[in-house]
Amino acid sequence: MCIRDSVEFINRDVKGSLKDIDRENILPRHIIEKMASLGLFGLTIPKKYGGKGLSLREFLRILEAISRECPCIANVIFLHSMSYDFILRFGSDEQKEKYLPDIAIGRRILSLPFTEPQSGTDLANVKMRAVRKGEYYILNGVKTLATNGMYANLFIVIARTSEEKHRGLTLFIVEKEDGVKAIGPLDLFSARGAGIATLKFENVQVHKSRILGSEGDGFSLAVKGLALGRVPFSSIAIGVVEGALEEAVKWSSKRKTFGKPIFENQAICFPLAEVAAELRAIKAFSEELALMIERGEMPIVEASMIKLLSSELATKATKIAVQIMGGWGLASNSKVARLYRDAKALEIAEGTSEVQKMIIARQLLKEFKG
Template sequence: MPASRLLPSDEAVDLIALVRDLATNELGPLVARAEREEEFPREVFRLLGRTGLLGLPYPEEYGGGGLPYEVYLQVLEEIGSVWASVGVGVSVHALSCFGLATAGTDEQRRRWLPAMLGGELLGAYCLSEPHAGSDPAAMTTRARRDGDEYVITGAKAWTTHGGHADFYKVMARTGDGRNDISCFLVDADSDGLFADPPEQKMGLTGSATATMRFDDVRVPADRLLGAEGDGLKIALAGLDAGRLGIAAVATGLAQGALDHAIAYARSRETFGARIIDHQGLAFVLADMEAAVESARATMLHAARLKDQGLPYGREASVAKLVATDNAMRVTTDAVQVLGGYGYTRDFPVERYMREAKVMQIFEGTNQIQRLVIGRSLDRGDAGRLARVTD
């Protein structure tokens, strides 16, 4: 039973219905084989681009959908409920466009953003390094100015779409201070840029994750986003939005697992009754439903703050923490509901369980989210009052 939704407009209702149909009928038949064979679904992203789903939260003047995050995240949720690798990919692509959309000049946005939002160009985001994951200010990748170019040297780990993207949003050090980091758009076909073999992951096997190597990669100076030294600010602002994207995909993943568990519990009989009629099993499903609904509520609360232009960093961390921890619990319970069948690849719940684990790790581990939340509470950031505006 798909999620019930309260949406802000008739257009949003129609959009969610379209996405639900596309995910079920277009993506659903492709998932099992692509994940089994670790096949990157590039054509799926082109399809999503053609249907306008890659640029939903960005301005219409650049080819985006101009939609509020409240709606965009529920689109991600619907995709994630069927194919988490693609849901994560859409979120990462949006994050890859964030620096250009928010810190680029008007000329830079006109030049590059329409092709990105239209799906012609697929993006990747290069922030983490092998020794600097949760501490991006400790990065060592450098960008040295050389006339009208920058020369980038270093390595970026855990790059989603690594080796498949058409452009990379790259954070690199341009000075010796801890925060002297700048943001660049780098073409995938740049000389000296190459990907290591993809990581062999527990889940999200249809999503390529690789270390990107920058061996004196020359980047035109007009590919700098914002001013030198703005990179960490751009990165951290983008991560708040990215955390909401992961919260949405995790909520969708949990919803998908719950839907499969309910369908199985309705059809499977033991001791002369459907297993959903046994109170012990029904209580497990009830707890799963409560976990999914609470995750959705925290995610949408943060999204509505963002849509009103209010601070939402703490709430984004809460949403990411709650949604991903709940997804891990819900998918584990879904496997338990199916019993032995849940442990086989005949049913997708074992894949959902494997995919849920990484949701607790990327876009800042859940330990980092707790750190962010705790510091926010110490500063007294909570307790704002605001009126909802049209």
């Protein structure tokens, strides 16, 4: 699987269904099956577990290429991969051998339900209970806004195993067959088709061998896993910017007012030039961070920086593109209108812009307070 294959897949198997996906808010089964057969669910899983064994940099370029047309499919792939990264990074050998081969071929699709109705940003406020009973834990609670919630049959869940705020949280690998109920898809104006759902856990029994790390490690593992996920997540934003820029240039170089293409007005081409310059800088930053992660470094603050910059550029670029297309930019089947709606979610999912600023600001204090 390379960039060309992923572009071919989008053009051949997805483009014709984009309007239906947007309206129905769900991916048809045949598209999910095609994604599985192409290996899109195991892109960075090592070959020894049946994955494609791609590097992070190769993965980022594929996410970008898909997001130029269809950020929703890129979201599904990204969230699945960020979830299996928890198993790859923090799982035991037994957990890796048990789950990764099925994950790599899409027999198991993952969701990462951390958010609860009362706690999104404030992750340590998780209320879901996991009560020990012999060899098992009994999970009760509700998760929401879970990407892939409608498609997943494997979940990385954070739950409270004691009253301590941070040390009281533990990560579990939960199978759908354990009794997880998906309610949805939630009717958001963004990220339509990403299978976003509320998940109910009622007396869900999970064996202690399915804890990730150790009991009480949940908060620190979740923070690390989420932070590094912000680099691939930013590639979705980069793809959205590229898609919007391309559409805006194509349209404005053809569309004429007062006898000349609107692109020839500086009011039209200067904002596009600014977006192109910012995009170039963010792509270089993305490459640098991917290299750092491939070397085993943990650029957590920088991951917040690129998430903040790329998602805000996606919103800015798509807003400009809609404006440049005038009334046509608002049509229900307009690509830029869809990218505009999807861009907004990028500023909220994976930690809001405010959260990224908090992380960066904390680092500023460490560096410069004196």
